[in-house]
Amino acid sequence: MEEEEEEEFSFLIAKPPPWFTALLSLQADLIHNCIFTLLSPFITLFSILSDSYQRAEEAKDSVKSAAKKVPSTVVHGSSLMVRKLAWGLLGAAYMAMVLVVVMVVAVVVGVGLVQMWVEEPVFLRETLHFDYTEPHPKAVFSFGGSKGKLGVPLGHTFYVSLRLLMPESDFNRDLGVFQLTAEVISVNGDVIAKSSHPCMLHFRSFPVQLTRTFLMGVPLLLGISSETQELTIEILKHKEGYSRTKAIRLTLIPRAGTFSLPQIYEAELLMNSQLPWKKKLVHSWKWTFYVWMSLYVYIMLLVVLLCSFRPVLFPVTTESQRDPNGRDSTMAIFEEPDSRARDARKVSESLKSWQQSRNKRKADCLEKLQSETVGSSASSITITREDTSAFVEEDIGDSESVC
Numbered sequence: 001m002e003e004e005e006e007e008e009f010s011f012l013i014a015k016p017p018p019w020f021t022a023l024l025s026l027q028a029d030l031i032h033n034c035i036f037t038l039l040s041p042f043i044t045l046f047s048i049l050s051d052s053y054q055r056a057e058e059a060k061d062s063v064k065s066a067a068k069k070v071p072s073t074v075v076h077g078s079s080l081m082v083r084k085l086a087w088g089l090l091g092a093a094y095m096a097m098v099l100v101v102v103m104v105v106a107v108v109v110g111v112g113l114v115q116m117w118v119e120e121p122v123f124l125r126e127t128l129h130f131d132y133t134e135p136h137p138k139a140v141f142s143f144g145g146s147k148g149k150l151g152v153p154l155g156h157t158f159y160v161s162l163r164l165l166m167p168e169s170d171f172n173r174d175l176g177v178f179q180l181t182a183e184v185i186s187v188n189g190d191v192i193a194k195s196s197h198p199c200m201l202h203f204r205s206f207p208v209q210l211t212r213t214f215l216m217g218v219p220l221l222l223g224i225s226s227e228t229q230e231l232t233i234e235i236l237k238h239k240e241g242y243s244r245t246k247a248i249r250l251t252l253i254p255r256a257g258t259f260s261l262p263q264i265y266e267a268e269l270l271m272n273s274q275l276p277w278k279k280k281l282v283h284s285w286k287w288t289f290y291v292w293m294s295l296y297v298y299i300m301l302l303v304v305l306l307c308s309f310r311p312v313l314f315p316v317t318t319e320s321q322r323d324p325n326g327r328d329s330t331m332a333i334f335e336e337p338d339s340r341a342r343d344a345r346k347v348s349e350s351l352k353s354w355q356q357s358r359n360k361r362k363a364d365c366l367e368k369l370q371s372e373t374v375g376s377s378a379s380s381i382t383i384t385r386e387d388t389s390a391f392v393e394e395d396i397g398d399s400e401s402v403c
Contacts, residue, residue: 110294122273142247152240156273160236165266179253182236
């Protein structure tokens with residue numbers, strides 16, 4: 001009974017017509033295409049994110065591999081830098097030594113040349129001894145023959161002074177005035193200049209002498225002080241000419257009407273010369289000439305060394321700059337950037353090939369999807385092709401940017 005009822009119920013249900021089935025399939029295709037079109041931006045975004053993630057992972061892996069290579073690179077670079085620094089310090093020390101030696105030689109030569117050009121004033125200090133066996137005691141100072149007595153240069157004006165150390169005796173106080181004469185004797189024995197000057201002890205009254213003796217009694221007894229007077233007399237001025245001076249003669253002459261001569265402990269001749277104004281100007285600026293002449297000689301010596309003795313300044317050290325492997329250490333610096341560039345090119349080529357294969361797979365998938373939706377509607381096909389072209393253009397742009 002139940003089977004008969006089912007057969008009757010099935011006969012009551014009418015079969016749909018073919019056009020209804022076609023209409024349902026068309027609606028289903030439209031809904032599918034609409035959903036795919038609406039979800040295509042999200043699918044594209046997801047694919048871009050996945051690609052970015054994969055690239056980040058690859059970059060992370062490359063960074064890790066590069067970080068593993070960094071210690072060896074740092075050690076090699078540091079050893080190379082230390083080697084170059086040591087050679088640089090050695091070269092700097094060698095160059096400093098050469099420059100110091102050249103500077104010392106230049107200073108010696110420059111000062112010597114200036115000393116040969118600049119004249120120095122003459123200063124003389126000589127002890128004299130008067131001959132009291134003569135009526136008029138004389139003392140002669142001769143130029144030449146010993147050190148410090150080489151004579152006065154031509155053109156100098158020299159001044160002669162006589163220092164006399166005389167006791168404060170009653171005889172000298174009673175003697176009063178006496179005459180001192182100076183004569184300039186030429187090489188021929190002629191007198192070319194003569195000067196005379198009166199002299200006497202400084203006067204001190206008896207009360208002053210008594211008070212001074214009372215106050216200076218202890219130093220006098222101990223020998224710290226003495227009862228003497230020192231007289232300095234500027235007696236002669238002469239300009240040296242072509243008739244050269246050989247000696248200076250000093251004479252003690254008593255005053256008229258007497259034959260008494262002063263008592264003298266010590267006599268000393270003081271002479272100093274004055275340069276002509278041109279030579280005096282040069283002498284005043286001699287330190288400046290020292291500096292400039294030494295600088296000129298220093299520059300000339302450097303030029304001579306650079307032109308004629310270059311290996312002395314820049315010795316060849318090519319063998320010492322090679323690394324243990326036999327390569328030149330200077331070439332290793334240029335090889336490292338080349339190897340890095342080759343590694344970067346290899347990475348970019350691998351990324352480019354991977355991008356092209358990925359774009360090809362995408363294009364194949366999109367073509368399959370297009371083939372599935374060919375029979376549904378022309379509008380959906382048009383939309384899909386536009387989307388495909390957009391995908392392909394975006395992928396090509398990404399691949400170009402990566403490359």
